[in-house]
Amino acid sequence: MKYAIISDVHSNLEAFQAVLEDLSKEKVDQVFFLGDIVGYCADPNPCIEILQGLTTIVIAGNHDWATVGLTKTSYFNPLAKVAIEWTARKITQSHKEFLKTLPLIQTRNTITLVHAAPNQPEKWDYIFSLQEASLSFNYYDHQICFIGHSHRPIAFVEDEERRISILINTSFTLRDSHRYIINVGSVGQSRDGNPRAAYGIYNTDDVRFTLRRIPYNIERTQKKIMDAGLPPFLASRLASGR
Numbered sequence: 001m002k003y004a005i006i007s008d009v010h011s012n013l014e015a016f017q018a019v020l021e022d023l024s025k026e027k028v029d030q031v032f033f034l035g036d037i038v039g040y041c042a043d044p045n046p047c048i049e050i051l052q053g054l055t056t057i058v059i060a061g062n063h064d065w066a067t068v069g070l071t072k073t074s075y076f077n078p079l080a081k082v083a084i085e086w087t088a089r090k091i092t093q094s095h096k097e098f099l100k101t102l103p104l105i106q107t108r109n110t111i112t113l114v115h116a117a118p119n120q121p122e123k124w125d126y127i128f129s130l131q132e133a134s135l136s137f138n139y140y141d142h143q144i145c146f147i148g149h150s151h152r153p154i155a156f157v158e159d160e161e162r163r164i165s166i167l168i169n170t171s172f173t174l175r176d177s178h179r180y181i182i183n184v185g186s187v188g189q190s191r192d193g194n195p196r197a198a199y200g201i202y203n204t205d206d207v208r209f210t211l212r213r214i215p216y217n218i219e220r221t222q223k224k225i226m227d228a229g230l231p232p233f234l235a236s237r238l239a240s241g242r
């Protein structure tokens with residue numbers, strides 16, 4: 001089986017379409033979506049429609065839930081908040097209903113899928129440090145937990161002695177005796193200094209995870225953000241991937 005794991009599209013239609021093209025070339029069998037289809041960019045409705053046609057395995061992100069009032073926006077930064085309020089005004093009623101149905105966590109074929117951290121996913125904690133990863137490894141049973149949320153690809157591994165480390169390579173072969181927390185990065189608003197869209201492919205035949213980086217038409221996305229009257233920083237940050 002070849003799985004694609006995608007996350008944090010954030011209403012960026014151009015990035016999403018570029019990833020879809022890559023997906024069809026890669027001939028994946030199944031797509032998992034880890035949350036935040038909306039927020040930040042200007043195309044929430046087309047992105048939700050594409051997602052609905054792509055997969056039924058869709059996890060809730062904090063921006064998805066905030067848009068429909070299921071989670072507080074008090075801890076959001078001011079720009080994120082403006083984009084959430086804009087999105088809530090723009091999306092259709094049926095898309096709002098769709099966002100309300102999304103679960104916080106799911107397990108599929110021994111893979112755990114969650115937007116933020118598997119312990120208390122509703123708190124939307126980030127996993128940046130070894131310590132944070134160490135806590136999270138205790139809160140799911142299977143070998144792999146795929147996450148998004150930080151918009152920064154990273155993989156943590158726990159060995160047979162329960163020692164935890166960060167994998168330096170973004171593509172790697174998984175070992176039977178090890179467990180993994182893999183952040184697949186963001187399709188629509190990269191923050192690791194690389195402006196390309198990011199997503200992951202997990203192939204169970206050769207037990208290999210591959211991080212894909214896909215260029216897209218950033219200028220077009222930026223123009224739509226400006227035309228929509230969204231905060232200009234949400235446009236400018238896309239070019240630097242910060």
Ligand code: ZN
Pocket residue numbers: 008010036061063149150151
């Ligand atoms: Zn996000």
